[in-house]
Amino acid sequence: MTNFWQKLRQLAPEGLKDFPDYGEGPERYSLLRKNLIFIICGVALIPLVLMAAINYYQYQSALKEEIVRPVRRLITSTKHTLELFLTERESTLRLLIRERTFEELSDQARLNHISRSLRHEFPEFVDLGLIDSSGLQRSYAGPYGLEGKNYKDQTWFDEVQLRGVYISDVFLGYRKFPHFVIAIKMDTPEGDFYVLRATIDTEKFNNLISSISLRPSSDMFIINLEGILQTPSRYHGNVLGKSSLPVPPFSQEPVIQKIVDSHGEHLFGYAYLRGPSFILIVTKKPGEVMAGWFALKGHLLLIFLVSTVIIIFVALRTSKLLVDRIRDADQKRETYYIEMEHSAKLASLGRLAAGVAHEINNPMAIINEKAGLLKDLVLFSHEYQDREKLLSLVDSVLGSVKRSRDITHRLLGFAKHMDVKVETIFLNELIEEVLGFLDKEAFHRDIHVSLNFAPDLAPVAHDRGQLQQVFLNIINNAFEAVADGGNISITTRERGKDTDTVEVAISDDGRGIAAEDLKHIFDPFYTRGKKQGTGLGLSISYGIVSKCGGGIRVQSTEGKGTTFTVELPRKCIMA
Amino acid sequence: MAGYSVLLVDDEEEFVSALSERLMLRGIEVETALDGREALARFAEKPADVIILDVMMPGLGGLEILKRIKKSSPHTQVILLTGHGATKEGIEGMRLGAFDYLIKPVDIEELLEKMKEAVKTTGTG
Numbered sequence: 001m002t003n004f005w006q007k008l009r010q011l012a013p014e015g016l017k018d019f020p021d022y023g024e025g026p027e028r029y030s031l032l033r034k035n036l037i038f039i040i041c042g043v044a045l046i047p048l049v050l051m052a053a054i055n056y057y058q059y060q061s062a063l064k065e066e067i068v069r070p071v072r073r074l075i076t077s078t079k080h081t082l083e084l085f086l087t088e089r090e091s092t093l094r095l096l097i098r099e100r101t102f103e104e105l106s107d108q109a110r111l112n113h114i115s116r117s118l119r120h121e122f123p124e125f126v127d128l129g130l131i132d133s134s135g136l137q138r139s140y141a142g143p144y145g146l147e148g149k150n151y152k153d154q155t156w157f158d159e160v161q162l163r164g165v166y167i168s169d170v171f172l173g174y175r176k177f178p179h180f181v182i183a184i185k186m187d188t189p190e191g192d193f194y195v196l197r198a199t200i201d202t203e204k205f206n207n208l209i210s211s212i213s214l215r216p217s218s219d220m221f222i223i224n225l226e227g228i229l230q231t232p233s234r235y236h237g238n239v240l241g242k243s244s245l246p247v248p249p250f251s252q253e254p255v256i257q258k259i260v261d262s263h264g265e266h267l268f269g270y271a272y273l274r275g276p277s278f279i280l281i282v283t284k285k286p287g288e289v290m291a292g293w294f295a296l297k298g299h300l301l302l303i304f305l306v307s308t309v310i311i312i313f314v315a316l317r318t319s320k321l322l323v324d325r326i327r328d329a330d331q332k333r334e335t336y337y338i339e340m341e342h343s344a345k346l347a348s349l350g351r352l353a354a355g356v357a358h359e360i361n362n363p364m365a366i367i368n369e370k371a372g373l374l375k376d377l378v379l380f381s382h383e384y385q386d387r388e389k390l391l392s393l394v395d396s397v398l399g400s401v402k403r404s405r406d407i408t409h410r411l412l413g414f415a416k417h418m419d420v421k422v423e424t425i426f427l428n429e430l431i432e433e434v435l436g437f438l439d440k441e442a443f444h445r446d447i448h449v450s451l452n453f454a455p456d457l458a459p460v461a462h463d464r465g466q467l468q469q470v471f472l473n474i475i476n477n478a479f480e481a482v483a484d485g486g487n488i489s490i491t492t493r494e495r496g497k498d499t500d501t502v503e504v505a506i507s508d509d510g511r512g513i514a515a516e517d518l519k520h521i522f523d524p525f526y527t528r529g530k531k532q533g534t535g536l537g538l539s540i541s542y543g544i545v546s547k548c549g550g551g552i553r554v555q556s557t558e559g560k561g562t563t564f565t566v567e568l569p570r571k572c573i574m575a
Numbered sequence: 576m577a578g579y580s581v582l583l584v585d586d587e588e589e590f591v592s593a594l595s596e597r598l599m600l601r602g603i604e605v606e607t608a609l610d611g612r613e614a615l616a617r618f619a620e621k622p623a624d625v626i627i628l629d630v631m632m633p634g635l636g637g638l639e640i641l642k643r644i645k646k647s648s649p650h651t652q653v654i655l656l657t658g659h660g661a662t663k664e665g666i667e668g669m670r671l672g673a674f675d676y677l678i679k680p681v682d683i684e685e686l687l688e689k690m691k692e693a694v695k696t697t698g699t700g
Contacts, residue, residue: 358631361658361679362587368680369593376600405680 029323036319044311052304056297063293067284068256071269075254075282078220079271081208082280086273089182089200090165092122097186097196105130105196106138108147115141124204126179131157131195142199160185160195167277170202170230170240178202178239180230202239206231217285222278223247230278245281331523339543357408364401364408371397422461422572427492427504428453430464434471435490438479445484452491460502461571466544473537474506474552474564481510481562500570501550505563512558521554541566548572579694580604582623584614584640585656586632594627597683603690611635618644622651625693627686630657630664630676638668645672652693656681 096114097105104110115128127142135152151157160166160183168181183197209220209231221233227247229237236244245268248255254271267284375394378384428451435442435449442449460467478488491505513521522542542552549569556562581603585591588609595605606623608614611634618626626644630637641653655668655676665676674693677686 358658362590365658365679365681366587366589366593369590369597369683372683373593373597373600376597380600401680402682405678409678 029327032326033319033323036322037315040315040318041311044315045308048304048307048311052300056300059296059300060293063296067267067293071256071267071282071284072254074220075256075269075271075280078209078282079254079273079280082205082222082278083274085205085208086167086182089122089125089198090167090184092118093182093184093196093198097184102130102132102186102188102194105194106132108139108141111139112141124201126199126201129197131183131197133193138194156181156183157195161193169224169226169228169277172240178230202231215284219283220281222273222280224277225279236281236283243281245283248279248281335539335543339540342540360404361408364404368398368401368405371401422463424459425462425464425467426457426459427467427502427568428457430467431471431475431490431492431504434468434475437472438475441479445479445486447479447482447485448487450487450489452489454493457492458494458502458570460568462548462568463572467568470541470544470566471504471506473541474566477537478506478508478510478562478564481512482508483510486510495567502568502570504566504568506566507561507563509561512560512562513554513556514558518554518556522552578602579624579690580606580621581690582606582608582614582618582626584608584611584626584632584637585629586610587629601687611637611640614640615643618648618651622648624652625674625690626651626653627690628653628655628673630655630668638664638671641668641671641673652696654686654689654693 096118100110100114105114111128111130115125118128119125127140127144127146129140129142129146130138131151132138135150135154135157137146137149137151140147140149156166156168164185166181166183168183170178170180172178179199179201181197181199183195185193185195187193205222209222216234219234219236221236221243222230223243223245224230225247227243227245229239229241229243232239233243245259248268248270250272251270252272254269256267256269259266259268269282269284271280272278273280371394375391375398378387378390378394384390431451431453441447475488475490482488486509488506488508491503491507493503493505495501495503522539538552545552545566545568549572551567553565553567554562555565581598583591583595583598583605584607585594586609591607591609595607598605604623606617606621608617610632614626614628615635628637628640637655637657641655644651644653649672652674653668653672655665655673656679657664657676658679668676674696675689677689
C-alpha cells in the first residue's frame with residue numbers, strides 16, 4: 001500500500017506532492033487553482049477514460065462476434081447445401097450406373113428414355129453419355145451430338161479411372177452457358193469398366209447460392225483451386241474469370257478473416273467443399289459489417305468528449321470560484337487585520353494626544369487666567385501708561401491661548417472617539433469639523449471648498465470618530481487630487497423621501513483616477529503610485545461605511561475630476 | 576456687585592489665584608481650595624452659591640467632592656472644569672448633578688455666564 005502511494009506521488013505534479021505551503025505570493029492562488037483542476041480532472045476523467053475504454057473493447061468484441069457468427073453460419077449452411085447437391089447428383093448417377101447394365105445404357109433409345117426421366121426429376125442435367133474403357137462415347141442423350149466422340153486422351157478420363165468419380169470445374173460449353181461435368185466409373189466383373197458422364201447446368205448451383213438472400217454489400221461465390229470463378233460474383237469478377245481474391249489455403253473448417261484490399265476492409269470467409277475442387281467464398285463489406293459499430297463508437301466518442309468538456313469546464317469553473325472565494329476571504333481577513341491594527345494604532349495615538357492635550361490645557365489655563373488678570377487690572381484702573389498697547393498685547397496673548405485651546409480641543413475631540421460609540425450625529429456639523437483640520441491647507445493652496453448642505457439633513461446614528469475618519473480620508477484625498485487654486489464641493493442630501501439613507505458627495509476638479517485604478521481603489525495598500533500615504537485610507541473608510549450597511553461610490557474622469565459619494569444609513573446596521 | 580459667592584477648587588495654585596482675583600475684580604465673593612479635603616472643609620465652614628470644581632485632582636477627585644457636596648447640600652450648583660476632553664467624565668458629572676462642565680482653558684465671559692445661570696437656577700429652584 002505504501003508502495004502504491006509512493007508511486008502515485010511520483011506521478012503527481014510538483015505542486016501536489018506534499019500539499020505544499022503555497023507561500024504568501026499572489027502566485028499561490030494560480031498554483032492552488034492548477035492543483036485543484038488537476039485533482040478534479042484526475043478524479044473525474046480517469047474513471048471516465050477507463051469506462052470508455054472497457055466499453056469500447058467489450059462492445060467491439062461482442063460486435064465482432066455478432067458480425068462473424070452469421071457469416072460463419074451462412075458459409076456452413078451453404079457449404080452443406082452445395083455438398084448435398086453434389087452428393088445427390090453423384091448418387092443419382094451412381095444409382096443409374098448400378099441399376100442399369102452396360103447394354104441398357106449403351107442403347108441409345110434406352111439412354112434417351114433414362115435421360116428424359118432423369119431430367120424430369122433433376123432439370124439441371126443437361127446430357128448423359130456412356131463411355132467405354134477405350135474412351136469412346138457409346139451412347140449420348142443430350143443436345144450436343146457427342147456420339148462417337150473419344151475421350152481417351154482427356155485428363156478427366158484418366159482421373160475417373162483413378163478415383164472412380166470425377167467432378168469437373170465449371171466451363172462454358174458449346175451453347176455458351178456455364179456447366180460442369182460429373183463422371184462415375186463402373187467396374188465390370190470381367191475387369192473392364194465403363195463411365196457414365198453427365199453435364200450439369202450451374203444455373204441451379206447459382207440459384208442455391210443466390211437463393212440465400214444477401215445484402216447488397218455482401219458477396220458469395222464459388223471458385224476452383226486456380227481461383228477461377230465458378231459462379232457469378234457481384235464484386236469479384238464474372239463467371240470463369242479470375243477472382244480478384246487470392247485462393248485461400250486449404251482448411252477443413254470454415255475460416256472467417258478480415259482482409260484489407262483495394263475495396264477497403266472486408267470480412268472474408270471461405271470453406272473448401274468436399275471434393276475438394278470448389279471453394280465457397282463469402283465477403284462482407286465493412287460499411288455494412290461495422291455500421292452498427294461505427295454508430296456506437298460515434299456515440300461513445302461523443303459521450304466521452306461531451307463529458308470531458310463538461311468535466312474540464314466544471315473543474316475550471318469550480319476551481320476558479322473556490323480560489324476566488326479564498327482570495328476574497330484572504331483579502332478581507334487582511335483588510336480587517338490591517339483595519340484593526342490601524343484602529344489600535346489610532347487609539348493609542350488618540351490616548352497620547354488626549355494626554356498631551358490635557359497636560360497642555362492646564363498651563364494654558366494658567367496663562368489664560370494670568371493674562372486675563374493682567375487685562376482686568378489694566379481695564380479696571382485708568383492710570384496705566386500705554387494702556388492701549390498693553391491691552392493689545394494681552395489680547396494677543398489671549399488670542400493665542402484661544403488658538404491653542406481650539407487645537408487641543410479638536411485633538412481631544414478627535415481622540416475621545418476612539419472607542420466605538422454610536423451617537424446622534426449631524427453630518428453637516430461633522431463635515432465642518434473635519435474641514436477645520438484642513439483650513440490651513442485650503443488657505444495656503446488657495447483651494448475653494450464650497451458646501452451645499454441640505455439645511456435640515458436628518459441626523460445619523462453612528463460612531464463620530466469613525467465618520468470623522470471616513471470624511472477626513474476622502475476630503476484629504478480630494479485636497480491631494482486638486483491643483484493649487486482647485487475647487488472642491490461637498491454636498492449633503494437625503495436620498496429620496498422614503499429611504500433611510502443620507503448621501504454625502506465630495507467632488508473635486510482634480511486630476512481624476514484612471515479606469516484601471518478605479519477598480520482597485522478600495523483595495524488595501526493600493527496607493528495609485530503616490531508617494532505619500534499607506535494606501536489604507538479608502539479601504540478603511542469603505543470598511544467602516546459598509547460595516548454599517550452603507551457604501552461608497554466613485555465616479556471619475558481622468559483630468560476632469562472625481563466624485564466620491566458616501567451613502568450612510570440613518571441607523572448603523574452593524575453587520 | 577454680583578451678589579453671590581463662589582468656591583473655586585483646583586490643584587493648580589497659579590490658576591486658582593489668578594482666576595479668584597479676576598472673579599473678585601468682578602465683585603464676586605471667592606473662596607479657594609487646592610484639594611478636595613480643603614474644599615469640603617471650606618464649604619462646611621462657609622457654604623458658597625456656586626462651586627467651580629476641577630475634575631482631575633490628586634487625592635479626592637472632583638467627582639467625589641461633587642457627590643459629597645450634592646449629598647449635604649443639593650441646592651448648591653457645581654460647575655465642573657476639566658483639562659481632559661473625555662465627555663465620559665462630563666456626562667458622569669452631569670449625572671451626579673453638576674450644573675454644567677467646561678473645558679480648560681475657559682473664557683472668563685463664558686464662565687461668568689454659566690455662573691449667572693447657575694445662581695438663577697438656584698434662586699428659582
